[in-house]
Amino acid sequence: MKYEKIGPVEVIIGENKSRVPFSTSVVIKGDEHSTIIDCGAGYMAFKHIKKEHNVKDIYLTHHHIDHMWGAHYFPEAKTYINHLDYKKISSLEEIAKSEAILALNKGVDWWNQDRKKLEQLTDIRINRSLQVSDVYEYNKSIHMSGQDVMMIHAPGHTEGFCCPYIINQGILFIGDIDLTSFGPYYSDRDSDIDSFIASAHQTLEVDASYFITSHQKGVVRKDEYKSQLLAYLDIIERREEKIKQHIKSGNKPVDLVGLEVFYYSYQMEKSLSLMKSEKVGIAKHLQRLIKHGEPLEEYYEEYIKSHHLNKEYLSNKIAPTLTSSSKSFI
Numbered sequence: 590m591k592y593e594k595i596g597p598v599e600v601i602i603g604e605n606k607s608r609v610p611f612s613t614s615v616v617i618k619g620d621e622h623s624t625i626i627d628c629g630a631g632y633m634a635f636k637h638i639k640k641e642h643n644v645k646d647i648y649l650t651h652h653h654i655d656h657m658w659g660a661h662y663f664p665e666a667k668t669y670i671n672h673l674d675y676k677k678i679s680s681l682e683e684i685a686k687s688e689a690i691l692a693l694n695k696g697v698d699w700w701n702q703d704r705k706k707l708e709q710l711t712d713i714r715i716n717r718s719l720q721v722s723d724v725y726e727y728n729k730s731i732h733m734s735g736q737d738v739m740m741i742h743a744p745g746h747t748e749g750f751c752c753p754y755i756i757n758q759g760i761l762f763i764g765d766i767d768l769t770s771f772g773p774y775y776s777d778r779d780s781d782i783d784s785f786i787a788s789a790h791q792t793l794e795v796d797a798s799y800f801i802t803s804h805q806k807g808v809v810r811k812d813e814y815k816s817q818l819l820a821y822l823d824i825i826e827r828r829e830e831k832i833k834q835h836i837k838s839g840n841k842p843v844d845l846v847g848l849e850v851f852y853y854s855y856q857m858e859k860s861l862s863l864m865k866s867e868k869v870g871i872a873k874h875l876q877r878l879i880k881h882g883e884p885l886e887e888y889y890e891e892y893i894k895s896h897h898l899n900k901e902y903l904s905n906k907i908a909p910t911l912t913s914s915s916k917s918f919i
């Protein structure tokens with residue numbers, strides 16, 4: 590198990606370099622008790638935390654499985670999530686809606702199959718829903734085991750996603766703004782590409798020296814952060830350019846999935862979850878192109894029809910935006 594210490598904060602890298610379904614956890618050690626932020630690092634990490642810490646509270650940045658599954662292993666701790674994810678984390682139906690599982694025919698069937706496969710492959714037991722103790726407020730200082738932490742609302746990846754800022758330590762937990770070579774994920778019903786970009790830029794305004802990612806990249810120092818973030822965001826534009834070229838060349842909407850905008854075909858053949866993410870991700874780009882003035886309404890409708898997608902679960906009517914008080918933390 591790999592971890593890094595920054596003052597009273599432990600950054601615990603998850604198994605398999607924190608690749609999904611694992612993720613990096615942040616543990617704040619106080620005089621009497623500790624707080625975990627995100628809980629999916631793996632059994633070895635949980636064992637270490639239990640040995641070295643007296644865990645009082647667990648804060649979750651959002652409802653995604655790789656950030657929450659370990660909370661079940663700390664029944665003695667109180668768990669907190671934001672109000673936008675409160676319903677989702679405790680209800681399989683709400684999760685299926687929010688993650689656009691219901692956008693696909695028989696989505697729930699393959700979702701269950703994929704989950705079983707994942708459990709066999711990773712040897713983790715996944716209980717997808719969690720009854721949390723309470724909700725936390727965004728953009729307000731919260732006392733966590735001796736540190737003041739602000740859960741900065743950063744919608745886009747999901748509508749509820751946020752970046753915990755451990756103020757006195759100069760640490761910003763950027764989580765799923767993860768700087769990986771794969772690029773940003775925004776294939777949930779309530780994901781939004783423009784909000785993702787706005788939230789990512791917002792992180793540059795935060796006075797932090799350490800930027801902690803949830804997957805693979807670990808901890809990034811301030812001097813490297815901006816260039817890595819901009820290169821990461823550029824992947825969004827490259828994906829969109831690929832789609833635009835396809836349309837410009839007169840190709841059909843049904844063939845967009847063969848473009849491998851997000852995933853390789855062999856990966857999608859093995860995992861219907863990835864196929865879902867590919868289809869929804871492309872829909873998000875088409876929605877964005879229309880929003881930016883491209884006359885692609887009919888093309889979008891045909892894309893939905895040709896892939897038998899349920900439009901209702903492809904987007905929230907209102908795109909998630911930064912909460913009004915988001916900028917006040919700077």
Ligand SMILES: [Zn+2]
Nearest residue numbers: 651653746765
């Ligand atoms: Zn996530």
